[in-house]
Amino acid sequence: MPELPEVETVRRGLEPVLLGRRIEDVLVRRFDLRMRVPENFRSHVSGKKITRLLRRGKYILAVLDDGNGFGLHLGMSGRVKVQPPSTDRNTDQNYALHDHVVFMMEEGSKIIFNDPRRFGMVFPIDKKWEEEKPFSRMGPEPLEKDFSGTKFALRLKGKTTPIKTTLLDQSVVAGVGNIYVCEALYHAGISPLKKAKMIHGTRAGKLASAVRHVLEMAIEAGGSTLRDHRQTDGSEGYFQYSFSVYDREGQACPSCVCDPAITGGIRRIVQGGRSTFYCPRKQK
DNA sequence: CTCCTGTCCTGCCGGC
DNA sequence: TGCCGGCAGGACAGGA
Numbered sequence: 001m002p003e004l005p006e007v008e009t010v011r012r013g014l015e016p017v018l019l020g021r022r023i024e025d026v027l028v029r030r031f032d033l034r035m036r037v038p039e040n041f042r043s044h045v046s047g048k049k050i051t052r053l054l055r056r057g058k059y060i061l062a063v064l065d066d067g068n069g070f071g072l073h074l075g076m077s078g079r080v081k082v083q084p085p086s087t088d089r090n091t092d093q094n095y096a097l098h099d100h101v102v103f104m105m106e107e108g109s110k111i112i113f114n115d116p117r118r119f120g121m122v123f124p125i126d127k128k129w130e131e132e133k134p135f136s137r138m139g140p141e142p143l144e145k146d147f148s149g150t151k152f153a154l155r156l157k158g159k160t161t162p163i164k165t166t167l168l169d170q171s172v173v174a175g176v177g178n179i180y181v182c183e184a185l186y187h188a189g190i191s192p193l194k195k196a197k198m199i200h201g202t203r204a205g206k207l208a209s210a211v212r213h214v215l216e217m218a219i220e221a222g223g224s225t226l227r228d229h230r231q232t233d234g235s236e237g238y239f240q241y242s243f244s245v246y247d248r249e250g251q252a253c254p255s256c257v258c259d260p261a262i263t264g265g266i267r268r269i270v271q272g273g274r275s276t277f278y279c280p281r282k283q284k
Numbered sequence: 285c286t287c288c289t290g291t292c293c294t295g296c297c298g299g300c
Numbered sequence: 301t302g303c304c305g306g307c308a309g310g311a312c313a314g315g316a
Contacts, residue, residue: 002310076293115293178308292312298305
């Protein structure tokens with residue numbers, strides 16, 4: 001579920017409870033997440049203070065006062081819950097099903113990573129994290145000032161794959177997933193079936209701003225809650241009420257003058273095994 | 285190298 | 301009501 005806006009929403013919710021705070025201890029209740037939590041994770045973070053809390057693509061990163069840190073990925077169904085200080089002991093009955101990793105903060109609050117499908121990850125990073133594994137290959141941050149149409153077009157150059165699947169590639173742009181790629185293509189008026197290399201010049205600029213705009217609006221709304229996404233206080237995001245095309249098969253798109261009973265409205269197709277929603281009349 | 289398919293795991297929803 | 305298939309926001313490995 002969680003794409004850039006959901007991850008950013010969670011990161012912002014964690015700032016007040018994590019930033020500048022010390023981690024007293026970590027309880028790993030399940031090690032077998034998407035990537036196995038290493039046995040030494042506890043000693044890697046315990047007793048350290050969090051000096052920076054960042055987001056890169058769909059990852060949340062905490063930098064610790066020794067220069068190392070840890071990363072968090074929510075996978076498809078991950079949530080992060082913030083539990084205020086309490087006298088509860090760390091017994092199983094005080095945890096919910098799928099509460100896999102618990103960060104116990106010095107002042108008593110608990111940060112709980114919960115993930116039913118276990119597609120998420122909690123992993124250690126070191127000082128050179130930017131040069132390593134997923135981050136070294138990751139594309140530009142779409143919300144950075146320098147994310148321009150020209151730089152974007154350069155990444156699309158030569159790609160024969162449809163623009164929809166290309167945008168899901170994290171080495172092209174970081175953080176965009178299945179919902180927001182559909183929404184951004186709609187706002188840019190570009191068909192998801194168009195070959196990526198055909199998007200250049202003005203259209204690349206339009207697509208870059210559409211991606212940025214959709215993500216910014218979604219962050220403002222606290223993300224989209226379809227099933228699992230929650231803000232750290234447990235409340236839902238509400239950008240799903242602003243979807244133009246995603247999950248709206250058969251309905252009219254917002255500015256359409258057509259009658260969906262005749263035209264069929266928003267269409268759902270499958271690309272790369274995943275649903276794509278678009279308006280064939282507004283996206284060419 | 286690029287591109288495509290299958291797979292990891294659980295929960296939920298719709299159809300029969 | 302209950303069971304079963306299909307589908308879900310992601311990302312990687314492996315093969316063509």
